[in-house]
Amino acid sequence: MSDEVKYDDAAEAPVLTGTPREAVEVLPEGTPPGLGCHSGSEMKDAARMAGQSELLDQFAKDYPQGPHDQPQSMCPAFGSLRVGLRMKRVATVLSGSACCVYGLTFVSHFYGARRSVGYVPFNSETLVTGKLFEDIRESVHDLADPDLYDAIVVTNLCVPTASGVPLRLLPEEINGVRIVGIDVPGFGVPTHAEAKDVLAGAMLSYARKEAKAGPVQAPASGKSDRPTVTLLGEMFPADPVMIGAMLAPLGLAAGPVVPAREWRELYAALDCGAVAAIHPFYTASIREFTNAGRPVVGSAPVGHDGTAAWLSAIGDAFGLPADQVAAAQNAFLPAIKGALASAPIDGTITLSGYEGSELLVARLLIESGAKVPYVGTACPRTEWSRPDAEWLEAKGVKIKYRASLEDDLAAMEAIRPDLAIGTTPVVQKAKEMGVPALYFTNLISARPLMGPAGAGSLGQVVNAAIAGKERMDRMRDFFEGVGHGDTAGVWEGSPNLRPDFRAQHQKKLDKLARAAKAQEMI
Numbered sequence: 304m305s306d307e308v309k310y311d312d313a314a315e316a317p318v319l320t321g322t323p324r325e326a327v328e329v330l331p332e333g334t335p336p337g338l339g340c341h342s343g344s345e346m347k348d349a350a351r352m353a354g355q356s357e358l359l360d361q362f363a364k365d366y367p368q369g370p371h372d373q374p375q376s377m378c379p380a381f382g383s384l385r386v387g388l389r390m391k392r393v394a395t396v397l398s399g400s401a402c403c404v405y406g407l408t409f410v411s412h413f414y415g416a417r418r419s420v421g422y423v424p425f426n427s428e429t430l431v432t433g434k435l436f437e438d439i440r441e442s443v444h445d446l447a448d449p450d451l452y453d454a455i456v457v458t459n460l461c462v463p464t465a466s467g468v469p470l471r472l473l474p475e476e477i478n479g480v481r482i483v484g485i486d487v488p489g490f491g492v493p494t495h496a497e498a499k500d501v502l503a504g505a506m507l508s509y510a511r512k513e514a515k516a517g518p519v520q521a522p523a524s525g526k527s528d529r530p531t532v533t534l535l536g537e538m539f540p541a542d543p544v545m546i547g548a549m550l551a552p553l554g555l556a557a558g559p560v561v562p563a564r565e566w567r568e569l570y571a572a573l574d575c576g577a578v579a580a581i582h583p584f585y586t587a588s589i590r591e592f593t594n595a596g597r598p599v600v601g602s603a604p605v606g607h608d609g610t611a612a613w614l615s616a617i618g619d620a621f622g623l624p625a626d627q628v629a630a631a632q633n634a635f636l637p638a639i640k641g642a643l644a645s646a647p648i649d650g651t652i653t654l655s656g657y658e659g660s661e662l663l664v665a666r667l668l669i670e671s672g673a674k675v676p677y678v679g680t681a682c683p684r685t686e687w688s689r690p691d692a693e694w695l696e697a698k699g700v701k702i703k704y705r706a707s708l709e710d711d712l713a714a715m716e717a718i719r720p721d722l723a724i725g726t727t728p729v730v731q732k733a734k735e736m737g738v739p740a741l742y743f744t745n746l747i748s749a750r751p752l753m754g755p756a757g758a759g760s761l762g763q764v765v766n767a768a769i770a771g772k773e774r775m776d777r778m779r780d781f782f783e784g785v786g787h788g789d790t791a792g793v794w795e796g797s798p799n800l801r802p803d804f805r806a807q808h809q810k811k812l813d814k815l816a817r818a819a820k821a822q823e824m825i
Contacts, residue, residue, distance in 0.1 A: 346461060346488070350464055354469075355465075358464075366492055366586070368493060369681075369705025370705065375681070376657050377495055378406065380403075380407055380495070382494070382495035382499040382501075383456075383499060389562070389564060390562075391453075394456070396423060397421065398422075398425070398458065398459050398460065398468065435463065435468055443473060443477060448478070456502065457484045460489075463486075464491070470485070481509060481566070493705070494682060496584065499562055504588045507588055510569035522559070527558070530555050530621065531555065532546075532555055532558055532575060533579065534561070536659065541756060542581075546579075546753055546754070553627060575597055577597060579600050580600065581603045583685045584685055598620045599687060600616045600687075602690040604753050605664075605666050606666050606669075607636055607758075608670065609667075609670075635754060638755040638758075639758045640758075646761075647762065648765050648769075649673070649769075650721035650765075652668055652724060652765070653676065653714050653724070654668070654675055655706060655743070656743035658748045664743075665691075666695065676720075679711045679714065681705065701714075715738070721738075721769045721772070722768050722769050734775065735779070737772075737775045741764065
């Protein structure tokens with residue numbers, strides 16, 4: 304008899320075999336050699352060889368890559384980490400390089416997380432021998448206390464994913480505590496916004512199986528006496544309330560928001576009449592709702608035209624009579640039109656971001672009177688953003704999906720707008736140019752957008768920023784001549800430049816690129 308101590312039956316699970324090196328897909332010519340844990344070449348190849356081809360293929364379908372093979376925003380796992388940390392009675396465990404875990408936990412706590420993040424450290428030996436998986440399994444067994452937790456989320460970061468650490472072999476449940484294992488590598492998930500969908504989709508899949516197996520807990524707020532519309536995507540807290548008010552004349556109610564705040568809300572989210580894909584890139588979550596037989600409605604009730612079209616689409620999804628839909632439209636559209644007229648925006652604006660609501664904000668700006676020639680979003684084109692894209696393109700807007708930082712900067716420099724709304728580096732570049740700028744995530748997406756409340760929410764902050772052009776010009780003139788790159792800042796004399804060092808380093812990069820190209824030819 305064996306003396307091996309077993310926690311569960313993971314040892315009996317079938318072992319997946321990796322992909323031979325010869326069968327690994329050759330990268331396009333000119334691809335530089337992989338560097339660091341976000342490498343889109345070496346790490347992907349390693350993951351396929353470790354038996355992760357199915358995972359990477361699914362990521363490629365759900366989150367198609369753009370012009371870059373690595374994220375240009377923060378680590379994608381930040382998105383899934385925040386989703387887990389916001390949920391009641393859910394513990395989070397990370398498996399990854401110590402530097403990555405430190406950065407993720409630091410940023411998460413900076414954004415208001417008030418609970419600990421578990422970490423399973425590893426070294427080369429435990430990673431290669433499989434001891435890391437044993438350590439992860441032991442940690443979830445130690446952590447699984449049903450008095451404290453409903454679920455434990457275990458997340459593989461880049462290195463464990465590339466090494467094939469098999470979270471699928473973890474038990475689905477320990478002592479009544481659900482175990483949800485996900486992989487969120489930077490070389491497979493392009494943005495942290497889409498990483499939210501990775502965890503939300505995994506949780507919905509688990510909850511859907513539970514609901515199929517038998518009775519489940521009702522939400523803490525109770526079950527609605529009207530058919531509900533589940534709201535997909537994080538939004539300003541007032542928006543679900545406003546959406547609920549607009550649904551009331553239709554005899555409907557706003558259901559839970561996904562990502563949810565507690566596990567039992569997932570059951571209520573699945574038990575809906577339709578799903579509103581407010582953020583249209585939640586592909587994995589939409590797949591779970593579709594498997595549950597729930598219709599999905601794109602776009603959102605933003606502005607006058609958007610609200611009219613969205614209420615009509617909701618009516619179609621529920622098979623409501625046209626006069627009932629018209630009554631709901633007549634109850635809110637005049638108020639929205641009045642709010643837009645009371646807060647007009649006069650100016651040209653370029654808009655970019657990675658939250659997924661960029662097209663909705665652009666619609667609201669245009670209906671407020673602004674000219675928006677360019678919209679860039681780091682998220683991909685999907686069927687559920689099509690109504691917004693068609694409306695914007697009819698207004699002459701150039702939309703760039705999977706926009707890179709270079710795309711956003713080029714648009715801003717070419718258009719020279721009265722206001723640039725974008726990510727941190729876009730805002731930084733705009734200020735260097737003397738162009739007023741607003742950070743999309745903190746100053747725009749953190750405002751109500753839906754219904755009458757959203758119609759007038761952007762006017763004040765946008766107009767105030769545009770009015771600051773003279774101040775921006777004074778700042779630019781004041782700092783003119785302080786230099787860029789090596790000469791940035793104020794110098795007593797010239798900085799000590801070493802072009803010989805640069806030339807030597809460039810030779811090393813060229814040599815690595817030639818070696819990578821030669822490897823492709825083998």
